[in-house]
Amino acid sequence: MKKVSGLQIGHSSIKDKDFKIECDVINDKNVEVPFSHRHYFYAIYWIHEGNGMHIIDFEEYEMRPDRVFFIKPEQVHFMQIEGSLKYSALQFTEDFMIPINSKVEKEIPVYIDIDKNEKSRIEILFNQIQKESVSRLPNSTVIIRSEINTLLLDLERMAMPISNFSILPDLLCKYREMIDKNFIKERQVQFYATQLGVCPNYMNVLTRKFLGKSALELINERTVLEIKRMLLRSDFTISEIAYRLGFNELSYFSRFFRLKTGMTPQKFRDSMNKMYQ
Structure with missing residues (x-):
């Protein structure tokens, strides 16, 4: 199976743009x-x-009409298409959005099913972004950034009735953001609690109340996710992956992964390669 550690806009291995939109494509391998x-x-x-x-x-979601998917950087994904699939795709980097000081990581779930009214709003935004992308008019990039931000805010608002992310305390949101940035070097709740100015027990109370998990489970889940990503989409050996993710002993790395997933790293790699080849 072809191994690709990461792809840029347009699914190229070389970064040559920060934004792209394609509307109403059908099984387009360039998208x-x-x-x-x-x-x-x-x-x-x-x-x-x-x-x-x-x-x-590594989670499966059904693709169906008027379902909108939101993919973040570093996520591993793959579309298993049954016959023909018609869709619109908007791709942009975080750097592209920096000039408007917009936080891209809004509370948008993996997917949203949109109704008739929501579809009309999204259709307008996609069309406006697409027209601006080929207009070559003054300030078109600024307008595109603004419209993307409006689309993100709209998707966040659409998700609020069905998602509990919107009610998470700020402290818990910051905890998850810190884990994402530091989990390779720091895997103790004490470190994060100290940085946030609370005690580990209070962090556990928050995570159990709002997420049904311990504070340590969130760190371990992020670690396991990164191991899975690297096992599937890199040519690193098991030992290299363990070292890159901060495990000093290969035996501990293997025990940790097996405890969390029920299989060894090599067995997981073999099964995923077979499934996604």
Whole structure:
């Protein structure tokens, strides 16, 4: 199976742009490559016609009309298309959005099913972004950034009734953000609690109340996810992956992964390669 550690805008191995939009494409390999891969950018996929499964970070989600998927950088994903799939795709980097000081990581879930009214709003935004992308008019890039930000805010608002992310305390959101940035070097709740000015017990109270998990489980889950990503989409050996993720002993690395997943790293790699080849 083809191994790709990460792809840039347009699914190229070389970064040559920070933004791209394609509307109403059908099974276009220049928009979505036919194998599992990791992005270095954000992507919004709006399904119009067709079916299949969208595998995102090893979880399967049904693809169906008027379902909108939100993919973040570093996530591994793959579209298993059944026959023909018609969709629109918007891709952009975090750097592209920096000039408007917009936080891309809004509380948007993996997917949202949109109704008739929501579809009309998204359709307008996609069309405006697409027209600006080819207009070559003054300030078109500034307008595109603004419209993407409006789309993200709209998706966040659409998700609020069905998602509990919008009610998470700020402290818990910061905890998850810190884990994402530091989990390779820091895997103790004490470190994060100290940085946030609270005690580990209070952090546990928050995570159990709002997420149903211990504070340590969140760290371990992020670690396991990164191990899975590297096992699937890199040519590193098991030992190299363990070293890169801060494990000093290969035996401990293997025990940790087996305890969390029920299989050895090599067995997981073999099964995923067979599934996604």
